[in-house]
Amino acid sequence: MSLRLRLVLILVPLFIAGLVAADFGTYLALRSSLLQQAQTQLLAAHVSLEDELFSNSADFGPPNGGSPSGPGPGGLYPGGTFVEVLGAGGTVVAGPEVFPRNEVSSTTHPALPSQLPPDKTFLTVGGSGSVQQYLVYVDNSDHMPGGTVIAAFPLDSVNSTLGSLLVFELAISGGIILIVIAATWLMVRRGLRPLERMGATARSIAATDLSKRVEPSSERTEVGRLGLALNAMFAQLESAFAERAESEQRLRHFVSDASHELRTPLTSMGGYAELLRRNPNASSEDVALALRRIEEESARMG
Template sequence: MSRRAPAGPGRRGRSLRTQLLAGLSAVLVVVLVVTGAVTLLVVDQVLVGQVDQQVRQEAAQTAQALGGRGGPGDGRQGGGPFGEGAQEGLNFLLFGLPVGSLGARVDGGTVTAATLQGASGGFPQADAWTDEQAAALVGVGSEPTTVDVPGRGAYRVVATSADGGQVLVGQPLAGTTTVLRELAVAALVLAAVGIAVAVLASRAVLDRGLRPLRRVAATATRVSSLPLDRGEVDLAVRVPARDTDPGTEVGQVGAALDRLLVHVGAALAARHRSETQVRQFVADASHELRTPLASIRGYAELAGRRSADLPEEVAHALERVESQATRMTGLVEDLLLLARLDAGRPLERDEVELPMVVVEAVSDARVTAPDHRWFLDLPGEDEDADDAPPLVVPGDAARLHQVLAGLLANARTHTPPGTTVTTRLRSCAAGAEVVVEDDGPGVDPAVLPTVFERFARADTSRSRAAGSTGLGLAIARAVVDAHGGSISVESRPGRTAFRLLLPWPAPADEALLPTAVRR
């Protein structure tokens, strides 16, 4: 069973307004065509009926006149099929009939005389009728019949018996055809004008009728542009009261959307309260855990100073207690930092020289992991130091150092020894850009969309060999968001790049901008 392909970027569906206009236009065209065809058929029947009535009367009058006339009008004199006597009788009988009327005498299945009523009372000569034209008149009965006389057009002909033969009387249908043609042209013109006027009027009516639906759609659009995924959401947008009338179809849609917004607003408020409670719990728990963890580490260190007097198993256990306490302390500090950032607590705002921060972070990484190759790419390295623009951004230097150290630690932890890690610093119109790139195995595509989520775990190609908590990248994103910047990642086998963008100072602090990017 075939399915209709969904409308994509290259296929735009028609709007409701367009569909209604097209439907109304199609219905109107069908109605006008059917009405015009029926009208033309009725007019044709009426006009032909009038012609039939006239030819019947003419035939009756002709038969009566010929029956009362003797001598040359009896159709049996003149010697020949178009004898002069027969022709003279027909000419006499056609006087007073409409122009173009046809008269003929048929004896024994042969036309013995035929003529037409001229415009000035004159008649064509007998030899003007050909045998083919005369043969077309044979076989006409007592009911009016349409006969196409070659070279003369269509006639409505009727036959009546008179003086041992038949008398044929007919009237041309040229006038009827002309009337029908002119009526058809007039109907087409009027139909075209009527369709155009109806479409314009329908368009205006539809625009007015769909205006409430557009207002409802505008409300939904405003709601969709709100940041509903995090933080406290004040969903105060509502459908206008005039568009929530349940007595109309659009009002029913508006009322349903309004109720939906109320429910969504309540759900978002409940979610925010829950998140606030969890955030507060994490912050309180992390704060409370710092003291006992510090005590555990202190006692473990104190006991470790006398490890020579302790059994080997006890000394090893004390070492593991101290190691795990240190790791747990780091985890608690990370959770406390995330809770504070989630609560919107402001960071330090000072002038931060990014080249210095980057150099310090890379230097620490070289000491920590000498089995990796660490490269640093700073702007203006080939230029005189005095000419290099200072890359200064507003922010918290300690937190930005933590972000860069976390990105370098991520590259160190999840790549094998010998991996090349390059840190680049560049300036652009939007701000200062820091890229940490490595040529390791890359991130699993299934994990890539959630790599900045808390406690996100990569696959075995980027295993937690060094005991990662899964919070480093989440902290990096939270700190960068607090600075008004952005962080992203691109990864494939052989290249993984984390891109960090920090905005320049606000226009009020434009003195902090590098000379190369000042307005």
């Protein structure tokens, strides 16, 4: 696996992990905010819902002006809003009622647990009919001593908003990831290009010319400092090869000079020996002269 690919495989997953964490945090923050908003609205509306239940009004919502805890003048409850009142023994004494009347099926209601939580408690449960999920609030009844009022708002709008956010995050994050992968690949490729040039120059130096140098070579970057180190090494190699070539040249001159110096006495010695061989009857003076010359040339060689 190339260094370029390894760098991309290290950097891109780190970015993806950070992006996923940011998306997850955004999703949780929005969900918490929307649930908090729904809880605040339900807490403010549960008294007026109970009043509406006991008033048995045919109109939806509190009258204009509303109760102090209601949704406000002319305000409306979300479609599928549920309310009922339980007696001390857990039996239903009022309701259940689903608002708006005559617009939502009476089968639409939250899937309440068999054991209700303590008063003044919020819980999220599944729904039935046209509502998939409910936010439920349990509190003491103002109309029935010892009774419990159960008010619930549908969370379909909250879930729809969160679903839209999730789709948006997936689309945007997917596009960003593709852009980051391409940008990371290009940046890593550009960053490693000087190393590729260094490798090509090093191969050229090894094959032919020791006088070449790599680029960049500066102290400002890591690659530049590597170039400086390589150039210093190449300079030492060039100097070493130059010294070796000079030494070989001197050796050749020495051998040539030595050969020339040896050739003359050897020729002389060979000549005197040939003279003695061809003149076996030479006088003693000539023999002594030839031997003396041979000895002199031999001493000269020594």
